[in-house]
Amino acid sequence: MDQTRNRELLSLTAILTTAACGLGALVVLVKKFSLNQGENKIVRARQRRAVSLKAAEEHPGTDAPAILSLSLSELTKCLRDGSLSPEDVFYSYMEKTLDVNKRLNCCTGILLESFDQLKTVGSSKEGLLYGVPISIKENIDYKGYDSTCGVVSRLEQPAPVDSVLVEVLKRQGAIPFVKTNIPQSMLNYDCGNPIYGQTLHPRNPQKTPGGSSGGEGALIATGGSLLGCGTDIGGSIRFPASFCGICGFKPTAGRLSSKGISSISRGQKSVLASVGPLARDVDSLALFMQAVLCDHLFSLDPTVPPIPFNLEIYQSSRPLRIGYFEDDSYQQPSPSMIRSLREVKALLERAGHTVVPFTLPRIRYALMELTLKGVLADGGVTMLNSLRCELDVLLCPMLGPAFKALYPGKLTCATSYTIIYNALNFPAGAVPVDTVTAEDEEELKHYEGKFKDFWDRLFKEAVSGAEGLPTAVQCVALPWQDELCLRFMREVEQLVKQNRK
Numbered sequence: 001m002d003q004t005r006n007r008e009l010l011s012l013t014a015i016l017t018t019a020a021c022g023l024g025a026l027v028v029l030v031k032k033f034s035l036n037q038g039e040n041k042i043v044r045a046r047q048r049r050a051v052s053l054k055a056a057e058e059h060p061g062t063d064a065p066a067i068l069s070l071s072l073s074e075l076t077k078c079l080r081d082g083s084l085s086p087e088d089v090f091y092s093y094m095e096k097t098l099d100v101n102k103r104l105n106c107c108t109g110i111l112l113e114s115f116d117q118l119k120t121v122g123s124s125k126e127g128l129l130y131g132v133p134i135s136i137k138e139n140i141d142y143k144g145y146d147s148t149c150g151v152v153s154r155l156e157q158p159a160p161v162d163s164v165l166v167e168v169l170k171r172q173g174a175i176p177f178v179k180t181n182i183p184q185s186m187l188n189y190d191c192g193n194p195i196y197g198q199t200l201h202p203r204n205p206q207k208t209p210g211g212s213s214g215g216e217g218a219l220i221a222t223g224g225s226l227l228g229c230g231t232d233i234g235g236s237i238r239f240p241a242s243f244c245g246i247c248g249f250k251p252t253a254g255r256l257s258s259k260g261i262s263s264i265s266r267g268q269k270s271v272l273a274s275v276g277p278l279a280r281d282v283d284s285l286a287l288f289m290q291a292v293l294c295d296h297l298f299s300l301d302p303t304v305p306p307i308p309f310n311l312e313i314y315q316s317s318r319p320l321r322i323g324y325f326e327d328d329s330y331q332q333p334s335p336s337m338i339r340s341l342r343e344v345k346a347l348l349e350r351a352g353h354t355v356v357p358f359t360l361p362r363i364r365y366a367l368m369e370l371t372l373k374g375v376l377a378d379g380g381v382t383m384l385n386s387l388r389c390e391l392d393v394l395l396c397p398m399l400g401p402a403f404k405a406l407y408p409g410k411l412t413c414a415t416s417y418t419i420i421y422n423a424l425n426f427p428a429g430a431v432p433v434d435t436v437t438a439e440d441e442e443e444l445k446h447y448e449g450k451f452k453d454f455w456d457r458l459f460k461e462a463v464s465g466a467e468g469l470p471t472a473v474q475c476v477a478l479p480w481q482d483e484l485c486l487r488f489m490r491e492v493e494q495l496v497k498q499n500r501k
């Protein structure tokens with residue numbers, strides 16, 4: 001009896017072992033299969049990109065250097081008066097983009113339909129961006145192309161239609177021609193992912209161009225595009241602008257349509273993402289806003305408040321009352337961040353503005369409890385009330401200079417200077433000021449940080465070795481005062497330029 005039971009037990013064990021082994025083998029097989037599937041998808045995505053880059057090489061020659069040197073406002077004038085054709089402009093930028101991409105790996109694919117749009121763009125002659133080639137971040141839907149957010153599982157799900165923004169840009173005569181690279185998931189301010197690889201900083205391959213709109217930063221800073229479109233939930237428009245030395249504007253969330261713009265996380269109700277422009281100068285950012293804030297946008301997306309761009313506010317030269325702080329009491333700024341800020345403060349005072357010291361109220365609580373946990377429990381009322389102190393705008397430090405590649409993913413704490421304005425939903429933009437000097441680098445050697453901990457040491461490492469790389473400041477306004485924020489940015493830009501002459 002005992003023997004039988006033993007035998008039964010043994011055979012049951014054998015059956016269970018066989019089943020377990022079989023199951024194990026099946027799991028390994030399924031895992032291998034899905035891994036292979038992922039790898040195959042990456043191979044196919046890279047092939048699609050290579051094919052699009054190759055196909056775009058076929059085009060007539062142009063007087064590229066002359067065209068590429070024009071600012072957006074000069075270019076739109078030439079396109080409107082017919083002294084330049086959309087073809088000349090398009091091919092010049094296409095050639096430059098293909099060239100820059102070989103060096104920096106900033107593009108995820110050429111939008112080949114742009115060649116077809118070029119043939120019919122004459123019908124949008126009245127558009128504010130008639131004939132202007134425009135680059136778009138990878139997560140912005142363009143019919144027929146993936147918006148992966150840098151994540152393999154989202155490959156091979158092409159957008160069924162254009163995002164509202166792309167549709168409006170096309171109606172205004174702009175020609176979206178290239179999608180640009182991002183970090184995996186986009187919740188990072190580096191610029192690499194397993195599908196398309198790492199984008200390099202235009203001036204230093206050891207550094208990141210920033211992110212998540214990093215492909216835009218690298219492409220625009222090197223002249224491959226003169227206007228681009230990014231997204232920002234913690235600084236993703238402002239970081240690449242600051243790291244690459246261009247301008248970037250994060251509008252009030254909700255001012256522009258986010259229909260057809262992909263994000264990796266859903267249901268974010270407290271810290272809101274914004275879509276907005278990056279460009280070489282502030283006037284280009286303003287033209288983008290003016291172009292897209294039109295009836296066509298308001299009818300395609302009725303959730304967007306129908307408020308057209310207010311040119312009067314943008315062009316006003318009324319003296320401003322500017323709040324100013326050097327340090328957010330959370331992350332000690334790098335020496336070049338403070339130096340740039342002080343320079344701009346002095347220029348603004350000399351230009352007749354009133355600059356008053358301002359302290360961000362309860363910043364640690366706001367960052368840790370409200371921003372990190374993603375819930376502005378009081379709807380931001382406390383913060384907003386503290387900021388209602390008769391100020392027009394705020395002048396703040398902008399994170400920089402460019403971090404060493406792969407450091408941003410380890411330094412979420414350094415987003416404090418930007419993410420706070422996402423949590424508050426204030427419009428904010430980055431404006432280039434200067435470049436890092438040998439003295440800044442020398443001063444950095446004595447940087448200890450607020451907490452003198454591992455993160456402070458990492459920050460010091462991240463920003464070191466940046467002599468000659470761009471520095472920037474951040475300009476901020478209250479919610480929905482996007483035009484005022486841009487006006488302030490333009491003033492800073494002009495004062496800095498005049499000062500350099």
Ligand SMILES: CCCCCC/C=C\CCCCCCCC(=O)NCCO
Nearest residue numbers: 186188231232233234235236372413416
């Ligand atoms: C210092 C306070 C930390 C706040 C908590 C931050 C939680 C997550 C932050 C992720 C890092 C954000 C980097 C920028 C990401 C971005 O703007 N992406 C754009 C997506 O459209």
